[in-house]
Amino acid sequence: MKCTRCRAKAEVHLRAHNAGFCRPCYLGFFRRHVERAIAGEHMCTLDDRVLVAVSGGKDSLALWDVLVELGYRTTGLYVAQGIGGYSTRSQEKVEGFARQRGLALRIVDLADEGPGLAVPDVAASTRRSPCSACGTLKRHVFDEAAVTGGFDVLATGHNLDDEAARLLGNVLRWQVDHLARQRPVLAPTHPKFVRKVKPLFLLSEYETAVYAFMRGIDYVVEECPNSVGATQLVYKDALNRLEAASPGTKLSFVREFLRGGQAAFAAHAAADEERPPNACARCGMPAWGEVCSFCRLVAEVERKRARRSGGPAA
């Protein structure tokens, strides 16, 4: 197969785009896709200060890389979750990436936050699933780091497969409120929120993997050990089968949703007027109750730990 742009030998074949690319043209294709997503959805400008949430995986490091290439003012943010060797290895990849390129990186270690909030400890003391605890903790750290650091935008590496799987999950249960809000740009609904953007939302997992490989990005290949059996993976598998039978299915599913389908939900949800969040009575960050979900989780951890140390075993 030949490169669709320059007729050189193609290194990658994209069935969804019915196109093939040599290495330089593929990198150009990928960058243009990100540029167009950013411009088309008004995600950010070259003047914005962008905080990039990085996990050490291919998507977030490819995102950071391409944003730097495109001239954005970026700082990386890594949240150390304390999930054994997986977290150690992820952090090494992120630190190596930033060091090699001379990029600014912030690291928040959950074990040092509040009463000690490493994901496995929080999950064990509250009996929540590690993924639920991790989601609450990470969201809070992202939001707080973005606002206290004076950033304009928080960028995450969610790709097309992530967005399509999330959309499928929302559709299978017809979660109309979630469908009304699922967009690649989330406008801040509170002064302590910054804009959240997903510049890779139209690029597949395969496409970001190829980009990361071609750019020589050294990323952590293993998945988080807690993700085994996650529903999201079942959705991704189903979508991959649909994609194999009809290339382009994932792309049109997400794109046509944003172009056409979503308007119906947005209009429907607008009817029951959305309430902006309050300020959390404990930490001042946005909260839908009196206290934000992060502070509720912290309080639960403190309560459970106090009970245990005061119990019969102490």
Added chain:
Amino acid sequence: MKCTRCRAKAEVHLRAHNAGFCRPCYLGFFRRHVERAIAGEHMCTLDDRVLVAVSGGKDSLALWDVLVELGYRTTGLYVAQGIGGYSTRSQEKVEGFARQRGLALRIVDLADEGPGLAVPDVAASTRRSPCSACGTLKRHVFDEAAVTGGFDVLATGHNLDDEAARLLGNVLRWQVDHLARQRPVLAPTHPKFVRKVKPLFLLSEYETAVYAFMRGIDYVVEECPNSVGATQLVYKDALNRLEAASPGTKLSFVREFLRGGQAAFAAHAAADEERPPNACARCGMPAWGEVCSFCRLVAEVERKRARRSGGPAA
């Protein structure tokens, strides 16, 4: 496993309902499900004359059987498509079913209609796919038979798997107009349409197969040879995988769509006011253009056949 109702030995286990049933209780479960679907969606009453479209497969014969059991006034309608041995065997099953039970059955042979409309001939002379030709022909025959026979309702055997696959297809492409209309009851939009209902829409393919087996219904097991590779089967496969990972997925996908999701599309579509169909200038049946899609297809067949017989080979 024991029967959820009577504690006898269960013969069937329904993971989606987290229940097991012995034979008599399963038949009761199935009938109640159909009764509730009919009542809940106002499909028909015991006074209505119901035309049941039967193909010889398990779904339509199970539907006819259960409607008779529930006391409805039914007549069967079989459309002979002329698809070789498959059609011959299907017709035998339908005739056997009606004869054994002393039920009224109408047969329309497409080969005897208009200029001769057996599906393979129409597909060959118009170069349409057999499934597209068959759809247009069957819809017309169903509608015409229902209105000329003075029926109040046309019932088809579409099951949960059919409805879920159709819904998934509409959602993957975000066909908002189709989503606005996809319901188990279609109200007539023209005096020559009758109400169309799908009483099995909440019962899975597996559940109708078990019902047909337990009731000793002799149905054609083979699928239409033209269905090989159909997109619908890819959707069903994807949904079956989601169902295996999380039993009840198909049921909640269709049910929650009707309960919540669809309202958004219906409101959205209502905005661009729906035009009722005209009368077809050729046959008088409902048409969205000047001539209905059936008469357009017939005209195309006639034109192509005339050209061929007047061409150089003649």
